[in-house]
Amino acid sequence: MQQLQSGAKSEGSGLGSRQQASEDEEDCEGRGEMPCPTCNAGQEHGFYKANQMTRCSACYGRGLLAHQDGSDTVKTLSTKKVSATRGAASVPEEVFHTAQGVQLCNIQAYQCTPAFFADSYQLNQFSSEVVASRLPVPPAARVISERHIISVVPVIRVTMANRKQCFSFYVVGYSRDVFIRDYPSKFCWGLCCCFEWLRN
Known part of the structure; x- marks a missing residue:
């Protein structure tokens, strides 16, 4: 028996500020x-x-x-990645940040404003919260530009059952990366070939 449950994760790279500092x-x-x-x-x-x-x-x-x-250099001094999950809270943050998704928004300006999506109140709220939580600028630097990126990473939860035992794993992103918590420290049912099949 297999149970497929779809989910999504909105990932905003926050406000990555390019700041100029004189060394x-x-x-x-x-x-x-x-x-x-x-x-x-x-x-x-x-x-x-x-x-x-x-x-x-x-x-x-x-x-x-x-x-x-x-000696006058420009470098990125601060970046912040934030995320909001729906139906995929068991997948760690680092898995989402490396997974391949769809970029919905990429704004670059001196001071970014929240993105606007006509059909999604949740994304508008998420974007507003990210912009409102911008990082402070160090005293010896000044902002040249900010970048605000929002990406959506699809997630599929797969539940497999064998008689009275069952376990779940996740297929994350368009690259179809497989994530299973505590694998293989707790158990291995010899399903590695199944995982390889899912990745291909």
Whole structure:
């Protein structure tokens, strides 16, 4: 006997913020950032004039002095993955984050706003919660862009019975990865060939 139960998992990669940090600490009091002398002339260190931090000819609109020696770098400082399950709560997070799904949303902007799906209140709510829980920006960095991605990973729960014994396993994602909890530490019924068949 086989019982198939479908489920789904919505996976949002949260807000992955690309932030710019200066690694040259000369003349910046160890903070890793230097105010632009053109649009912040005469200001104390760490205090900037509002709305005057873009397209400065001395720092190329970044609000930091451009280090021509290559020490001015851009790197991803923070990412956050969150997930919401329905009918597949027994499958661990790491299995979903590596499984192949369908990307429903991929937004990149200076500051991301929640995605809108006309036919799904749950996805709208999920997106709003992810955006609302954005990570704080470190003091020595500033946000260049954020990315908000939502993917749906399909899950099938298969229950197999042999007389009075039964067990369940999950087929996850479009790559049809098989997940069975505690396998093979608790039991092995010689069904490895069955799992290989399911993967092909």
